[in-house]
Amino acid sequence: MRYVYAVCRPLPGPLHADLTGVGGTPPRQLAHEGLVAVLSPVPARDFGLEPLRAHLEDLDWLAETARAHQHVIGALAAVTCPLPLRLATVFRDDSGVRAMLESENARLRRILDRIDGHVEWGVKVWLHADAGGLASAGSSRPRGAPASGRDYLRRRREQRTAGEEAAARAEVFARRLHAELARSAAASRQHPPQSPALADAGGGLNILNTAYLVPRSEAEEFLERIGRTEGSQPGLRVEVTGPWAAYSFTDDPASTDESASTDESGSKDDSGSTDRPAAGGGARKGAEGG
Secondary structure (H helix, E strand, O other): OEEEEEEEOOOOOOOOOOOOOHHHOOOEEEEEOOEEEEEEEOOHHHHOHHHHHHHOOOHHHHHHHHHHHHHHHHHHHOOOOOEEOOOOOEEOOHHHHHHHHHHOHHHHHHHHHHHOOEEEEEEEEEEOOOHHHHHHHOOOOOOOOOOOHHHHHHHHHHHHHHHHHHHHHHHHHHHHHHHHHHHHOOEEEEOOOOOOOOOOOOOOEEEEEEEEEEEHHHHHHHHHHHHOOOOOOOOEEEEEEEEEOOHHHOOOOOOOOOOOOOOOOOOEOOOOEEOOOOOOHHHHHHHHOO
16 A cells, blocks of 8 residues: 655656655655655555444554655655645555546646645644633632631632633734734644643643744744743743644645644555545644654
């Protein structure tokens, strides 16, 4: 079977000889109809429909596969602007990959035109757990011994109020930051806030979780915009990741509103091959460890 990592324009040269992908296998290029699919052969015992379904329930397997997937995407992003496909996009053989490149040619070219010369930056805004008394408001016992039951209830009300005010200030800050960054980016995506279960211990509350498609030539200015906000709001932390391949922008620009959130999926037939290649954001998150 063929595991496809990404689709891109013809590369200026061969892939690095030491580059390995899923299963430790070196990826190769398959050119067709003016496009290139970067792929590796993988065994049907792991990537056939039924085995793959079982593997997708194995978190260790997923993490290892995601790291290998991202390793190849990262190498491609250093030399071109690849269109990353979803984790575990597989086809029976080379002919299936060629058929995909042919049937999806116009759509793939539109996406590649949109992301050409751009990279993705991720921006998250976190409200510290103890900002405005949030941590103590959620604890079963406030700091310091209350003088009475009435004093205890008063403290809890004050803490809840402080926490709500801190959250409200964080929301205003996040909206303003997103508006400014979106104006300077070619496109943006707002993703659902990261689950507290996936955040680092003590990371706080995720207020903003966004991705921006930024021209490579304007990356320094984009990062400076974010840097100017550092320390401007006590209790808030702005986290920046990237540059990435354009994981969040692999939808068709001819049919999707630029401000919409992405939630794409690729359907699979009985052969285990996808009938429409889709975004690979999950691979990046898996490689990051959450």
